[in-house]
Amino acid sequence: MSRTLVIGANGTVGSELVRLLRAAGHNVLKATSRPVTDPATEVHLNLLTRAGLDTALQGVSKVFMLSPPGHTNQDELLNPVVDAAKANGVQKIVLMTAMGANADDNAPLRKAELHLQNSGLAYNIIRPNWFMQNFNTFWIQGILEHGKIFLPVGAAKGSFIDARDISAVAARLLSTDDFNQRDFDLTGGVAMDHDAVAAILSRVTGQTITYQDIPEGDMRGALLQAGLPPAYAEFLLMILGFFKLGYSERTTDAVQTLLGRPPITLEQYAADYRSAWVKA
Incomplete structure (x- = not known):
């Protein structure tokens, strides 16, 4: 069975995403910078030092990722994940940034988006409000x-936007290739x-x-x-x-389009x- 790695699995969006994916039958691996308590479902990964990066991606087909809060050099933290994912045979990445991140190509979050878009991997980018x-x-x-x-x-x-809608959108995009190579502003x-x-x-x-x-x-x-x-x-x-x-x-219809219901x-x-x- 293919495996999905969730980076940010202990956060507001990531924890609900893990629940939704597992409820739908996905084999989910939670990345954590904390000590691993269950090696069958968790893997150590520190985005700041890149410790555990290649190990975390072994046998993984899809990745959800976001930048850890408290840091403004998001591209320096996320771009190595994209490169390592490609090297380890990952098929698709869903990246969460923020609405407005694509307004300036020199902004760190936008640099991370562009790096993913140019990687050759299947991807989606979600930008919640x-x-x-x-x-x-x-x-x-x-x-x-x-x-x-x-x-x-x-x-x-x-x-x-309710974070539960963001998690539901991410789960949908990790479960289908119908929307590959597209980005969505979520409101x-x-x-x-x-x-x-x-x-x-x-x-x-x-x-x-x-x-x-x-x-x-x-x-x-x-x-x-x-x-x-x-x-x-x-x-x-x-x-x-x-x-x-x-x-x-600004409001968008992305949640309705992807989930078939209003936000x-x-x-x-x-x-x-x-x-x-x-x-x-």
Whole structure:
């Protein structure tokens, strides 16, 4: 049986992708930089040092990969995976980057995309918009402590996507060759500003949650205080700046095309994750 390697298997998208692939009968190997606990289903792989790269790819026919968070040199981390995959006989790679990554050919994520496109391998590239799950992870502290979503994005709108839809799309693309050599920008079905998001979270949780626009400097301080590397903090501020300029408002029909159903709504996401925001 062919084997699928999932790089980023412990993350929000990767963990659900592993579940979906295994439920569909795929033989899945999880790449992890942590100590391996089950050699039958896991393999050690450190993208920063490339330790374990060739071993991880042995006997693998398909790969899902993304760049680990906290790093801005995504091409330097991902391009060696593409080269090693080709050398080890991998047939197809599905790469997840981010919506807007293809706007600048000199950007590290775009360099990774181009390297894959020029590799001769079968591929798909998926570029999701901002995750709905950010509201129950990265932005949750302000919600729990102050009842506020603190972000420096003004009244700009985003077509937020549920990470479960991203996983489902990746699973679909790893299960068929019908869409090979194509890239897809993945969005939710509607665009809304953060006041609208806060209103939905308030209605679902029964709590008062509001949005507060903050200066970029305040966001920088919060990111650095949270322990993010300065370069990555500046990267996040840059893409939040693009959000503020309106670049995250666009919607696409990619989820409908690939999954045959509409994207998960923010209302459904909020209901499913309600316990994250409801105080004990």
